[in-house]
Amino acid sequence: MIDSTTPISGRQVPIGGAAMVAVAGLPITVFAGQPKPASAPARQRTNQGEAQMNTITTNDGIRIFYKDWGTGPTVVFSHGWPLNADAWDPQMLFLGQNGYRVIAHDRRGHGRSSQPWNGNNMDTYADDLGTLLDQLDLKNITLVGHSTGGGEVVRYIGRHGTKRISKAVLIGAVPPLMLKTETNPDGLQLSAFDEIRAGVTADRSQFFKDLTIPFYGYNKPDAKISQGVRDAFWLQGMQVSIIGAYDCIKAFSETDFTEDLKKVDVPTLILHGDADQIVPIQASALLSAKLIKNSSLRVYPGAPHGMCTTLPDKVNADLLGFLKKADQAAA
Numbered sequence: 001m002i003d004s005t006t007p008i009s010g011r012q013v014p015i016g017g018a019a020m021v022a023v024a025g026l027p028i029t030v031f032a033g034q035p036k037p038a039s040a041p042a043r044q045r046t047n048q049g050e051a052q053m054n055t056i057t058t059n060d061g062i063r064i065f066y067k068d069w070g071t072g073p074t075v076v077f078s079h080g081w082p083l084n085a086d087a088w089d090p091q092m093l094f095l096g097q098n099g100y101r102v103i104a105h106d107r108r109g110h111g112r113s114s115q116p117w118n119g120n121n122m123d124t125y126a127d128d129l130g131t132l133l134d135q136l137d138l139k140n141i142t143l144v145g146h147s148t149g150g151g152e153v154v155r156y157i158g159r160h161g162t163k164r165i166s167k168a169v170l171i172g173a174v175p176p177l178m179l180k181t182e183t184n185p186d187g188l189q190l191s192a193f194d195e196i197r198a199g200v201t202a203d204r205s206q207f208f209k210d211l212t213i214p215f216y217g218y219n220k221p222d223a224k225i226s227q228g229v230r231d232a233f234w235l236q237g238m239q240v241s242i243i244g245a246y247d248c249i250k251a252f253s254e255t256d257f258t259e260d261l262k263k264v265d266v267p268t269l270i271l272h273g274d275a276d277q278i279v280p281i282q283a284s285a286l287l288s289a290k291l292i293k294n295s296s297l298r299v300y301p302g303a304p305h306g307m308c309t310t311l312p313d314k315v316n317a318d319l320l321g322f323l324k325k326a327d328q329a330a331a
Contacts, residue, residue, distance in 0.1 A: 109244020
C-alpha cells in the first residue's frame with residue numbers, strides 16, 4: 001500500500017540510473033588459525049548510569065558497542081553508512097519517552113566498535129546483529145534499519161529467521177539491490193560506487209563534508225541548511241575505520257537482498273522519500289514493497305535520504321503509530 005499525498009511519477013521523482021548531480025565533484029547518488037573465543041553469556045542490564053560502555057563480543061573477538069535505554073517493548077536500530085548509533089538519537093529519545101526499550105549498536109568498523117580488517121560485509125554485519133540479540137536475549141522485538149542498516153536487517157532475517165522478531169521497519173533502505181544489472185535496470189552504474197571509493201580513499205574528510213549536501217537534500221532551493229547536522233555527520237563519518245568505510249561501499253551497493261526480502265514474514269513498514277538522492281526509490285522501496293508480503297509503503301513527498309534527521313517528527317509519529325497498530329493487531 002502506498003500512503004502518500006502525492007502520486008509517484010517519473011516527473012516527480014527525478015532519480016534513477018542516470019540521476020546524478022555534481023556536488024563539489026561528487027556524484028549525488030552516494031549514500032551504504034587460532035580458535036575463536038566463545039560468545040559471552042547473556043548479561044544483566046546495566047544501562048542506568050553505567051560507568052563503562054555497553055559492549056558485546058562476537059565469535060571472532062570483535063567488540064560491538066551498543067546503547068540500551070528505557071523499558072517496555074524493545075526496538076533495535078541499525079544505522080546507515082558511514083554513521084553510527086548516534087544517528088538514531090531523535091528516534092531513540094522519542095520512543096524511549098513513549099514507553100519503549102530502545103537499543104542501537106555501532107556496526108563493526110564504525111563508531112565505538114572494534115575496527116577489524118576482516119568481516120566488513122553484509123553477512124557478518126547481520127551475524128553481529130544476531131549476536132547482539134542473542135547475548136541480550138531479546139524477544140518479540142522490532143528491527144528498524146536505515147539505508148545500509150536496512151540491508152543489515154533484511155539479511156539478518158534471511159540468515160536467522162524471525163524467531164526473535166515481531167515487526168520490521170525499513171527507512172531509505174538499500175534493498176533489494178543498488179547496483180545496475182541486466183535484471184536490475186533501475187540500479188546505479190558501478191562507476192558511481194567507484195567514485196565513492198575514490199573519494200573515501202583520497203580525502204574522506206572532505207568527501208563526508210560534501211556528502212551531507214545530497215544526503216540531507218541541502219541542494220534543494222527551499223532547503224533549511226543546518227551546519228550542526230552537517231558537523232554531526234562528518235564527526236560520525238570520521239569515526240569509521242578506513243577499511244571499514246571502504247569495504248562497506250561494496251557491501252551496501254553490490255549485495256542482492258532479493259531472496260532475503262522474500263523471507264520477511266512479519267509486518268513491515270517501509271518509509272522512503274521520493275526525493276532521495278542517495279538510494280533512488282525506484283530501485284529500492286518500490287521493489288521491496290512488492291517482495292515483502294505483509295508490508296506497507298509510505299512515501300514522503302520531497303523527503304531526502306536523511307529524513308530521520310530532517311523530518312524527525314513525521315518519522316517518529318509513523319514509527320509509533322506502526323508499533324501500536326501492529327501490537328493491537330497481534331493482541
